[in-house]
Amino acid sequence: MAMVGLFWITEDSVYLGAEPVGTASGVRLTEDGVEPLGSGHGSSWSWAEVRRIEAADVAVRSGARRLASLAWDSVAVLVTGDGELPPAFTVRVETADGTEEVSVLSTAVGGVHTPDEYELSRTLLERITDSREVVGELLAWGRHHAAEGTPRREEREALLRKWAGAQLDL
Known part of the structure; x- marks a missing residue:
């Protein structure tokens, strides 16, 4: 399994956010559509039904601020002995019938993403919504590399740029 931006990629699945365990909620992207996972969520949607997928409430910090946050969290765990789950963010799936929100755990260490990874992930989500073949690209990468x-960060960003078809100057 591998974290690339907001995505958790295994050898056979792509998740937006971390892969859910037990009854935790999550979102799986397949070549057929979007599957909300966990209790209290509706059925899945085909790509023809999905108008937009959005990631909101994502913790984003610059590289230096991210390192400071990780260091602070490490000290807090050492002092208190109490670790926490990574922060959650919200995935919104918009269809003609409305919008459903699913809370998912962050994939990043400490739950904090860099601005570049976040923006590239958002661009990739737009491309996935427009072309379901992109999920196939992520699945193929997962089968060979997950x-x-x-x-490393540079490789993750290069993968996101490739998958998103991004010409972004970040």
Whole structure:
């Protein structure tokens, strides 16, 4: 399994946010559509039904602020012995019938994403909504590379740019 931007990619699945465990909520992206996971969520949607997917409430900080936040969290755990789950963010799936919100756990260490990874992930979500073949690209990458673990930041950003077809100057 590997974290790339807001995505958790395994050898056979792509999740927006962390892969849910047990009854935790989550969102799985498939070549057929979007599946909300966990109790209290409706049925899945085909890509023809999905108008937009949005990630909101994502913790985003610059590299230096992210490191400071991770250091502070590490000290807090050492002092109190009490670790916390990574922060959650909201995934909104918009269809003709309305918008459903699903809370998912962050994939990033400490739950904080860099601005570049966040913006590239948002661009990729737009492309996925427009072309379901993109999920196939992520799944193919996962089959060949997810077992290697999370790539370094530069490689993650390069993958996001490739998948998003991004010409962004971030």
